[in-house]
Amino acid sequence: MPVSYSKDLRERVIMAWEAKEGSQRQLAQRFKVSLSFVRNLLRQYRTNGQIEAKRRGGYQKPTIKNEHLGLIQSLVEGKNDLLLRELCDRYAEHTGISVSITTMHRVLEKLGLGCKKKVFTPASKTPQEYKS
Template sequence: MPAPLSVDLRQRIIAAYEAKEGSQRQLAERFKVSLSFIRDLRRHYRETGTVEPKPHGGGAIAKLTKEQLPIVAALVTAQPDALLKELCERFAQRTGVEVSVSTMQQAVCKLKLSVKKNTDCI
């Protein structure tokens, strides 16, 4: 997701709209933003009195915590030729937390380890 537009641009858009320098559609073209952005900005300004962007939502919570990385390292060390899918299953047995293959791959990369590649997918 791209970064929010600058507060300066938001203020200029609101000032131009209040000065009746054009319709919402014309202002969208002039400032090179979407019409929906103009509508949403006006609504946000009416409701809050500010043009500041809303705070970031935070995203998804990671299933694998930093405290669980040593468990992954131990699983890889115990059987370095295990497939990622097998590591996921063993991790779930040990911790009760089910993770996807991509999550396991990210954890293995974070630990700077390597595992056997699945040759069935090629």
Template sequence: MPFHTANSDQTRHRKSNLEASRNRNKIWQHIRAYLREKILSAWQNKENTQRDLAKRFKVSLSFVRDLLRRYRETDEIAAKPQGGDRRSKIKGKNEELVKAIVREQNDIYLREIKEKLQETKEIKVSVSSLSRTLKRLDLGRKKKL
């Protein structure tokens, strides 16, 4: 009988949970696509109103409306991709500017860095984006008490 440590069993368990989760997601993707097809087919066959279709398929009225609008405008019923462009606006020279600002005044607030970037470089970034950038650059700030 092979010797197993608790860590290897936990790791194996986590991997199998992750794989099961991915499989469930794939199944749900197919179900959602099938549901979109059925709703569109019922609408094209003039089976019911949008409100009745929503009740029949147990989805919201806005889901049916948005699906049919998307189909009319793009001839597609697939779900739109989620998420947006998550690349940082703070790269290269702007990154160096952030480093210089923090080194010059290491107790500066994130909103103050944001304001300086907007004034000097006309770059609009969120406070959370700045926080992620400082973490990525390993720039800590110390507050003076």
């Protein structure tokens, strides 16, 4: 997994740039970083004076809280042939929180509830043989 460059390296690049120790390309070669890193760092420094790395993605709070799992379970037990979209709509009516179909599907899997409908298929008819 990629890691952000250290604050120390960022500071050295900025100090070298301010001391006019070379072009952006030369600084990139000197510090063994990409030219785009130097350009983006300088742009960020000029714009807001910050040289810290931007935040990376991380933990996201779950949309459906644990206290609402019982509600979902009761909705499914009340009418177990609901489509995922219908279940999302009913959840939104009760809680005021709209969730995606994918989120609802993951919660159902977590609860161990199946959402697959059983399809009735009649036995295949075989053609009648004509008696002679």
